[in-house]
Amino acid sequence: MSNAKVFFVGQPIEVEHHAAPLRDHLDFEIAEPAQVLEDAQPGDLAVFYSEHFERFRESCKQLKSRNVATLYMIDGILEWRNAWENRLDEIACPYTMRPVLAHKAACIGHSQARILDSWGNAGKTEIIGIPRLDGYRPQAKGGGEKFRILVMTAKTPGFTQAQLDTVKRSLNDLKHWHARNQTINHREVEIVWRLTGNLATEIGVKNQLLDLRGGELRSVLKSVDAVITTPSTAVLEAMLMDLPVAVLDYHNCPHYVASGWDICAADHMDQTICQMADRSESRMLFQQNELADSLQCSESATDRFVELTASMLRIASAQVLENKELEFPPHILTAPPIRLAEFSHPRLYSNAPEFCETDPTLLQIELSHARREVSHLQKELAQVKSELGHAHQIFEQIENHPIAGPIVRIRQRMLDLMNTMRKPKNDFDSSSPAGGTNHPTSEAKPESN
Numbered sequence: 001m002s003n004a005k006v007f008f009v010g011q012p013i014e015v016e017h018h019a020a021p022l023r024d025h026l027d028f029e030i031a032e033p034a035q036v037l038e039d040a041q042p043g044d045l046a047v048f049y050s051e052h053f054e055r056f057r058e059s060c061k062q063l064k065s066r067n068v069a070t071l072y073m074i075d076g077i078l079e080w081r082n083a084w085e086n087r088l089d090e091i092a093c094p095y096t097m098r099p100v101l102a103h104k105a106a107c108i109g110h111s112q113a114r115i116l117d118s119w120g121n122a123g124k125t126e127i128i129g130i131p132r133l134d135g136y137r138p139q140a141k142g143g144g145e146k147f148r149i150l151v152m153t154a155k156t157p158g159f160t161q162a163q164l165d166t167v168k169r170s171l172n173d174l175k176h177w178h179a180r181n182q183t184i185n186h187r188e189v190e191i192v193w194r195l196t197g198n199l200a201t202e203i204g205v206k207n208q209l210l211d212l213r214g215g216e217l218r219s220v221l222k223s224v225d226a227v228i229t230t231p232s233t234a235v236l237e238a239m240l241m242d243l244p245v246a247v248l249d250y251h252n253c254p255h256y257v258a259s260g261w262d263i264c265a266a267d268h269m270d271q272t273i274c275q276m277a278d279r280s281e282s283r284m285l286f287q288q289n290e291l292a293d294s295l296q297c298s299e300s301a302t303d304r305f306v307e308l309t310a311s312m313l314r315i316a317s318a319q320v321l322e323n324k325e326l327e328f329p330p331h332i333l334t335a336p337p338i339r340l341a342e343f344s345h346p347r348l349y350s351n352a353p354e355f356c357e358t359d360p361t362l363l364q365i366e367l368s369h370a371r372r373e374v375s376h377l378q379k380e381l382a383q384v385k386s387e388l389g390h391a392h393q394i395f396e397q398i399e400n401h402p403i404a405g406p407i408v409r410i411r412q413r414m415l416d417l418m419n420t421m422r423k424p425k426n427d428f429d430s431s432s433p434a435g436g437t438n439h440p441t442s443e444a445k446p447e448s449n
Contacts, residue, residue, distance in 0.1 A: 010048075028047070045068070181273075
């Protein structure tokens, strides 16, 4: 079985940009489902990038029945509307990934694996990452004269007409926001529109979308300071560049991938975009840790994918020789670590001078002085409490005295009565059943304009 083949299932235009990063590391053939069914032999491996459409689903089931190993290589985020809110006449299977048909599912990150496990795929998921994103690196950003925002939509911005109308409304709101806000923090605001479908024409903006295969987006991300996008894998790509990211989503849906910011209504735009311009450190910390959970990027995704395919071929080969039906263990690869962003007090509390001092000796001196001050204040507080306790005892003695006690109580009653008599008449009137007047026959005067 050393001659086992790997097939990437689909047309070249469908899968080439996903498979291209693997060409230098893995020998494979791109072929249509029908061609794979004709050429694949027991012990071979078929890699699918989609289980949404019948031509992929049916071929996957037939290949499994012929003891061909199958792997669903997920190349993007899960999206709520795509999973749960499709059209009634949707040609794609509405139950895709519930469960996954292939023997194994290569997930982009830990959180995606957990979600798929909860959809009935326990034992099928392997955490890989996205090989085509291995080369992404954070970009150093300075405060230039312009604050450039990339506004973009997913390849499929909506799955029903109502969803498309909602996306269009959110983009129009952004366009109107920009018309009212030409500057932020003395920086000119520039919006780079990268919209799919016919949305740019419909809202009347200049579109800068040229290519949907990934290379152009990486170049655009290097030139902007922040990203606002509908739910899309671009969220992860922008996070990898260390850009502030806001998800533009008026649909009120859960998000399987969280970003540092959300825009769910026009009222959110002022505060959100100002925070993005300031690169709120607490938000950026949250975003970096969400990225670590959503996308496996602590190890090479390419290396992990190659290791997974090699292991599946080896396991399949051994089982085919023993004339067994293919079955793969729950966790072929060891789960990679989640590398969380460093929690830095000076970064998160830059306005607090206590966290800016780095000299240990000075910090020790200040700590010693602070402890002495606390000890001194605690002694003073104890003294005040002691004196207050003595005063209470004296008052109790006076209150219980056979002569002084009654005099003190009469004096207090007189003071209370005098305070009651000083209350304004309106205070009594306001409690009357008539709602503020003791003269029900009087007519209310009209208010002056």
